[in-house]
Amino acid sequence: MPHLTDDKRIRADKVSFSYKSDEENEAxxxxxxxxxxxxxxxxxxxxxxxxxxxxxxxxxxxxxxxLEEPDxxxxxxxxxxxxxxxxxxxxxxxxxxxxxxxxxxIVGTTVExxxxxxxxxxxxxxxxxxxxxDQALKDAGLYELRTRQSSALSGGQxxxxxxxxxxxxxxxxxxxxxxxxxxxxxxxxxVLDIVEAMRIRDNLTLITITHDMTEAARAGKILVIKDGKxxxxxxxxxxxxxxxxxxxxxxxxxxxxSFAYKLADMSKxxxxxxxxxxxxxxxxxxxxxxxxxxxxxxPAKPPSMSKAEDEVILSAEDLTYSYDGGKTLALDHVTLDVxxxxxxxxxxxxxxxxxxxxxxxxxxxxxxxxxxxxxxMDSRDKKNVMKIRQKVGLVFQYPEYQLFDETVFKDxxxxxKKAGVPESEFEQRVHEACRKTGFREEFLYKxxxxxxxxxxxxxAIAGVLVMEPEILVMDEPGAGLDPKGRTAMFNMIKALxxxxxxxxxxxxxxxxxxxxxxxxxxxxxGRIVKIAPPSEVFEGDDVPKPYITEFVNEVADLAGIEGYxxxxxxxxxxxxxALAAFCAGGVSL
Amino acid sequence: xxxxxxxxxxxxxxxxLHRTDPRVKIILYVFYLVAIFMLSNPISLLMLAAVTLLLIxxxxxxxxxxxxxxxxILLLVVFITVINIFTIRAGxxxxxxxxxxxxxxxxxxxxxxxxxLIFLIIIxxxxxxxxxxPLKISDxxxxxxxxxxxxxxxxxxxxxxxxxxxxxxxxxxxxxxxIMNAQMSRGADYDTGGVIKRIKGYITVLVPLFVSSxxxxxxxxxxxxxxxxxxxxxxxxxxxxxxxxxxxxTGIILALVAAGMVAADRLLG
Numbered sequence: 001m002p003h004l005t006d007d008k009r010i011r012a013d014k015v016s017f018s019y020k021s022d023e024e025n026e027a028x029x030x031x032x033x034x035x036x037x038x039x040x041x042x043x044x045x046x047x048x049x050x051x052x053x054x055x056x057x058x059x060x061x062x063x064x065x066x067l068e069e070p071d072x073x074x075x076x077x078x079x080x081x082x083x084x085x086x087x088x089x090x091x092x093x094x095x096x097x098x099x100x101x102x103x104x105x106i107v108g109t110t111v112e113x114x115x116x117x118x119x120x121x122x123x124x125x126x127x128x129x130x131x132x133x134d135q136a137l138k139d140a141g142l143y144e145l146r147t148r149q150s151s152a153l154s155g156g157q158x159x160x161x162x163x164x165x166x167x168x169x170x171x172x173x174x175x176x177x178x179x180x181x182x183x184x185x186x187x188x189x190x191v192l193d194i195v196e197a198m199r200i201r202d203n204l205t206l207i208t209i210t211h212d213m214t215e216a217a218r219a220g221k222i223l224v225i226k227d228g229k230x231x232x233x234x235x236x237x238x239x240x241x242x243x244x245x246x247x248x249x250x251x252x253x254x255x256x257x258s259f260a261y262k263l264a265d266m267s268k269x270x271x272x273x274x275x276x277x278x279x280x281x282x283x284x285x286x287x288x289x290x291x292x293x294x295x296x297x298x299p300a301k302p303p304s305m306s307k308a309e310d311e312v313i314l315s316a317e318d319l320t321y322s323y324d325g326g327k328t329l330a331l332d333h334v335t336l337d338v339x340x341x342x343x344x345x346x347x348x349x350x351x352x353x354x355x356x357x358x359x360x361x362x363x364x365x366x367x368x369x370x371x372x373x374x375x376x377m378d379s380r381d382k383k384n385v386m387k388i389r390q391k392v393g394l395v396f397q398y399p400e401y402q403l404f405d406e407t408v409f410k411d412x413x414x415x416x417k418k419a420g421v422p423e424s425e426f427e428q429r430v431h432e433a434c435r436k437t438g439f440r441e442e443f444l445y446k447x448x449x450x451x452x453x454x455x456x457x458x459x460a461i462a463g464v465l466v467m468e469p470e471i472l473v474m475d476e477p478g479a480g481l482d483p484k485g486r487t488a489m490f491n492m493i494k495a496l497x498x499x500x501x502x503x504x505x506x507x508x509x510x511x512x513x514x515x516x517x518x519x520x521x522x523x524x525x526g527r528i529v530k531i532a533p534p535s536e537v538f539e540g541d542d543v544p545k546p547y548i549t550e551f552v553n554e555v556a557d558l559a560g561i562e563g564y565x566x567x568x569x570x571x572x573x574x575x576x577x578a579l580a581a582f583c584a585g586g587v588s589l
Numbered sequence: 590x591x592x593x594x595x596x597x598x599x600x601x602x603x604x605x606l607h608r609t610d611p612r613v614k615i616i617l618y619v620f621y622l623v624a625i626f627m628l629s630n631p632i633s634l635l636m637l638a639a640v641t642l643l644l645i646x647x648x649x650x651x652x653x654x655x656x657x658x659x660x661x662i663l664l665l666v667v668f669i670t671v672i673n674i675f676t677i678r679a680g681x682x683x684x685x686x687x688x689x690x691x692x693x694x695x696x697x698x699x700x701x702x703x704x705x706l707i708f709l710i711i712i713x714x715x716x717x718x719x720x721x722x723p724l725k726i727s728d729x730x731x732x733x734x735x736x737x738x739x740x741x742x743x744x745x746x747x748x749x750x751x752x753x754x755x756x757x758x759x760x761x762x763x764x765x766x767x768i769m770n771a772q773m774s775r776g777a778d779y780d781t782g783g784v785i786k787r788i789k790g791y792i793t794v795l796v797p798l799f800v801s802s803x804x805x806x807x808x809x810x811x812x813x814x815x816x817x818x819x820x821x822x823x824x825x826x827x828x829x830x831x832x833x834x835x836x837x838x839t840g841i842i843l844a845l846v847a848a849g850m851v852a853a854d855r856l857l858g
Contacts, residue, residue, distance in 0.1 A: 065815055089817070097815045104808035107816075109724045109756045116827035118816040123823040133827060151759040165816065364770050386776070394774040401764075402771040404796035414793070418776030449800060463775060 007079035008043035010064060010173070010205070015073035016228075017059055033059040035228035036073070041221075043078065043172075046199060046206045048219035052250050053453070053482040056228040057209045061175045064207075065095045078172070093122060096166035100178040102158030103151075105165075111153070112137065112146040114161055118169040132168045140164035140194055155350060156187025163194055173205045174198070180215060181480060184350045184508035185547075192218065211482040213246075214254040214547070224249065237277030252483035255511065255572045256551040260286050262576035266299075267292035283551075287559040295584040298577060313502050314338040314361060314392070314471055319370035321356055330356040332526035334370070338471070343493065343503045345513040348523035354506045355397075357523070358473045361504070362392040375470065390419060393469030397476045399460035403448035408439075411448055412463045419467065433462035437492060454485050465496075472496060473504045478512055490516050511546040514538075514570035535568025548575055559583070595657035596710075600719040604649030607720045610836040611729040617843050618716040624847040625708050629701060633854035640846055641711055648715045658714045659707060666703045673699035723755035725830075732830055745821030757805070764801060768794050 017034040033056040041047050051057045062068045063075055066082050077095070080087040096118075099105050108114025115133045124132060137143040140160040145153070150161060159179055166174060174195060180188040192208075192215065199206040208219060216222050222239045224232035226249045232239050239246070240257050247253075253261070260282055264271050267289040275285035315338065321331040330353045338344050346354050359365045360372050363385040375391055377384040396402070405411035412433060413426045421429070434441050439458040443451055448459055464472070477493065478486040493516060497503050507513045513520055514534045521531040522543045529542050538545045545553075549566055552575050556564045567578050606614070628634055645655055673695060680694030717726060731748035738744050769779065772793045779790050 062811075067811055067814055092815070093817050097812075099808065099812055099815075101805075101808060103760050104805045105812035107753065107756065107809070107813060109722065109752060113724060113827060117813075117818075120824050120826060121817040121819065123825050125825055126827075126829070129825055129827055149759070151756065169816070359770060362774055364773055389774060389776060394771070396767060396771045396774075399771065401801055402768055402797050404793050414777075415775040418778075467775070 007076065009076075010041040010043075010078070011076045012037055012039050012060070012063070013073050013076070014038055015063065015070045015075060017056075017063065017068060017071050019059075032056075032228050034063070034070075037225070037228060037230050038073075039223060039230050039233070041205065041207065041223075043205050044203045045221060046196070046219045047208075047221045047223060048216035049207060049209045049223045049225060050211060050213065050216045050251065051225035051231075052211060052484060055225045057225050058177050059228075060225070061097055061177045061207070061209055064173070064175065065097055066092055067097075093169060094171055095173040095175065096169050096171040097175045097177055098159065098162045098166055098179040100181055102155050102162065102182065105162050106150045106158060108150055110146070111142060111148050111150050111161060114150050115146075115164045115168050118165055122169065132170070136164040136168035139167055139198060141190075154187075156183050156190060159183060159187070159191050160194065163191065163198075167198060167202075170202075171204065173207065176206075176208045176210075178209055178211075180210070180212070185510070186349060188215070211251070213252060213257075213483075217254050217257075224251070235273075235277060237273040237275070237281075240276045241271070241273050250482070250484040252487075255548045256282060258572035259548065259551065259576050260289070262573045263289040263293070263580065266297045266576070266580055268297070279551075283555055283558055286555045290555070290559055290580060290583055293580045293584055298581050298584060311340040312337045313340040314374045314504075315372070316357070316360065317371045317373070319357070319360060319367055319372065321353075321360070321365065321368055329526050331360075334523075334526070334528055336521060336528060336531065338502060338504060339519075340502055341497065341500060342518040343497050343505065343516055344519050344521060345505045345507055345517035346521045346523060347507055347510060347513045350508060352523045353526040354523055355475055358394065358475060358504065358506055361471070361473055362389045362394050364394070390467055391469055392471045392473060393464040393467055395461055395464050395472070395474040395477065397479055398457075399464075400448075400453065400456035403456060403460055403463075406447060407445050408448050408451070408459050409444045412444075412459060412466050414463060415467045429466050429468070430462070433466040434458075436465050436496065437462045438488065454481070457481075469501070471502045471504065473506075475506045476508070477505060478507070478509065486512070510544055511548060511570070514546045514549075514568075533568060534570060535566060538566070546570055548572055552579055555579070595654050595719075596661050596714070597718050598658075599722055600648075600650045600654055602649050602651075604647060604720065605839065606644070606648040606715065609720075609839050610830060610832050611721045611725040612733055612830060612832070613836045613840040614716045614721060615726070615729055615733060617840060617847075618712065620844050620847045621712045621716070622709070624851050625705055625712065627851050628854045630854050630857040632857055633850055634701075634704060636850050636853065637708060640850065641708060641715075644715050644843075645711070648720050650715070650719050654719065655711060655714070658719070659710055662706065662710055666706050669706060670699040670703035673702050724752050727751040727755070728826070728830060745824075749821075753809070760805075761798065761802065765794060765798060768797050 014036045015034050015038070016032055016036050018032045035056075037056075037060070049057045049060060059068065063070055063082070064077060066088060069083065075082045077091050080091060082091060106114050107117045112133055115136050116129060119129050119132050134143065137146050140163050142157065142160055142164055145157070150158070153161060162179070176195065180191055183191065195206060196218070198204060208215065210216055217236050217240075219236070221235060222233070223230060224239060224246070231249060232242055232245060240253060243253065243261055252258075256279065257276065260271060260275070263286055269289045269292055271285055275281050316334055316336045319331050319334040320329070322329045334353075334357060346357065348354050356365065360367060360379070361374065363372075363379040366380055372379040374388045377388055379385065379388055403411050405414060409430060412430050416426055416429060430444070431441065433439075434444070437458040439455060439462050443455060448456060451459065474493070477489050481489060490512065493503055493505065505513070505516065517534055519531060519533050520537045522529045522537065530537055537543050538549060548570060552566065556579065561579075561583055564579060564582050566575060569575060569578060625637070628637055645652065674691055675689060675695070677692060677695035677698055678690060680692040682690055682692050683696065684691040727748045730751070731744055734742075734744050773779070777790060777793055779787065782790070
């Protein structure tokens with residue numbers, strides 16, 4: 001029998017933990033995942049745990065659910081110590097975790113079988129078992145799909161399935177361990193809305209682990225973990241008022257907060273904790289600061305350089321492609337020109353045909369109807385395919401999953417070997433590729449599987465760049481990286497463009513796309529809706545706007561500014577400058 | 590590659606066979622397997638063909654799906670038939686040219702083998718893969734072999750392993766395609782060159798696939814732990830197998846049909 005106790009908290013007391021590894025590994029240094037951390041989470045609260053990759057935040061989740069046990073210190077869940085034997089199953093059944101990779105947590109072949117897996121393990125008898133499963137499926141919005149094959153669901157649906165599986169256990173604590181990291185923004189919001197509704201209805205203790213600060217801002221309390229220690233703690237307002245501390249930890253404030261800080265910077269005002277608690281207060285604070293800004297406060301904007309030429313380097317004409325013998329139309333009469341030296345972002349939701357389109361660009365898929373021309377070569381002609389593949393480098397999503405060779409050097413030079421480049425050139429070209437991607441050359445003779453995730457991705461991209469492609473195509477290059485890693489990735493992409501490479505990026509993230517792109521091509525259901533530079537593409541309602549633009553428009557409305565339109569910068573700082581300049585300009589007239 | 594084949598796929602329709610208890614179907618399958626290999630008289634084979642058509646009707650899969658399951662093995666059927674025709678030397682010679690001799694026995698055996706193979710595929714598909722989900726197959730195997738638990742044979746674990754393997758087949762085949770696309774983009778070529786070169790080429794696919802499978806396995810084990818999995822002891826089932834009267838009736842009737850065919854074959858000699 002669970003004994004009654006007054007303790008309504010999850011407590012960690014000076015907890016330390018290291019992962020045991022058998023071999024010495026220099027590339028991933030052995031260190032404590034958690035280092036004497038102490039913290040408290042109230043029952044029924046909504047807590048976000050944030051920190052850069054490798055900060056120990058996922059370890060904390062595993063310790064609470066007793067999937068690991070602390071080396072030192074203790075964890076007490078609602079008055080029961082996780083190290084006591086009789087509490088083990090009790091705590092585990094009260095605590096559900098949803099993990100990051102949707103594919104790796106589904107056990108059942110069909111949707112309802114998977115939801116039933118947890119309660120079946122608990123030995124829930126039949127009429128109740130069926131009720132629990134059906135209710136959980138309805139809560140997650142999957143009831144209509146209950147007899148489908150679980151592997152045939154989309155990424156967002158798979159995470160909803162994981163939620164249903166967790167809810168069917170009737171837990172007290174629900175932990176989301178980076179569960180939205182692999183989803184597109186709309187699925188992400190849907191998933192979070194579902195768990196938040198569950199939390200309120202069932203009085204769940206909700207813990208979301210994330211490196212996305214915008215997601216963290218939804219929680220009542222934020223815990224920031226760095227190097228296995230608690231670095232910051234407090235409400236949204238309390239934590240976001242520590243701008244410098246957050247940036248030192250290579251975390252990034254949510255865009256609307258960065259925007260507000262930039263305004264306050266120009267108005268020489270200060271943002272209080274209250275200003276920073278919640279979006280409404282933040283909007284009001286933005287308007288207040290905006291009105292204080294005088295013309296001379298606004299620094300001159302560096303002139304933007306666009307080097308794109310008019311020369312068409314790659315073109316798709318009337319491409320149509322379908323899967324399953326014509327049942328699913330992936331591309332529907334797509335016509336597109338890519339210009340030399342530009343960064344073209346192909347944006348759209350998961351499943352809109354983006355990946356199918358780029359797989360045509362280097363002849364992996366031959367057009368069944370329509371035509372692709374690369375540097376004047378038709379991809380339907382067999383003679384051209386090998387030449388096209390050398391000119392068009394294709395980096396797929398999560399490219400680190402394709403590393404295979406004994407050493408990184410061999411892996412990177414694989415393409416050179418295949419193309420018959422003389423071995424004497426390997427050394428120099430591999431070094432050049434490492435320089436471009438920022439891969440650390442001291443790891444060149446290590447096995448690719450010993451590297452950290454970030455270095456693995458760089459190695460995989462180097463393996464494509466080593467062919468010195470004129471066109472580089474990348475599918476979701478920022479996926480799964482923390483904010484610092486993402487910024488580094490986009491800087492690398494811009495540097496490649498500046499050195500003359502044409503870059504095509506596929507992305508479902510409009511904020512990233514708007515910042516990096518010279519032009520954006522928005523796709524929906526296999527068709528191109530619009531292609532235009534970022535400053536024009538969001539006019540009208542047919543292309544979803546970046547999050548920052550929506551916020552800026554709300555502030556402008558609230559301040560009574562009419563006719564403001566982004567000049568196409570889309571970084572929070574750039575947008576703050578532009579809005580302030582527009583506003584001050586209007587006042588002086 | 591396998592786009593048009595229905596071999597091993599589940600056919601998502603409803604029918605008498607779909608609804609029949611999978612354990613009954615597995616037992617019937619064994620009966621029919623034995624029958625296929627015992628029948629040799631042309632008349633009894635015609636009877637088997639009629640019964641097979643009846644089963645296809647009862648399984649409500651449509652003839653097109655049946656054709657798609659048979660199509661991929663036609664080459665094998667032809668191969669086995671031809672091998673038998675040309676290698677069996679016993680019996681009356683019908684035809685002889687240089688070192689090739691075709692005998693009456695050879696011709697008979699060859700055709701019989703080819704026919705059996707086709708029946709084998711159709712019977713396997715109609716009883717098992719087309720009308721029974723993989724999960725139900727593994728559930729029935731667990732149930733049918735549960736007596737082996739007495740000998741400490743891990744029946745539940747085997748069945749769990751089987752159903753997880755089935756669950757991950759689409760995921761891993763998807764991943765294989767992605768890795769191949771990526772390596773082809775770097776100049777890999779899986780379609781040309783000799784056997785050795787091709788096998789070596791596949792290393793670029795197999796190594797990443799292995800590494801990711803191990804990572805997946807680790808993740809999955811953690812996820813199963815988190816969902817309180819602790820073996821078969823005390824587990825309940827959402828869709829437990831329940832033997833109904835109609836299942837028993839279907840089983841007895843179809844088993845008698847099989848026995849009848851074997852008896853008829855014996856009588857015909």
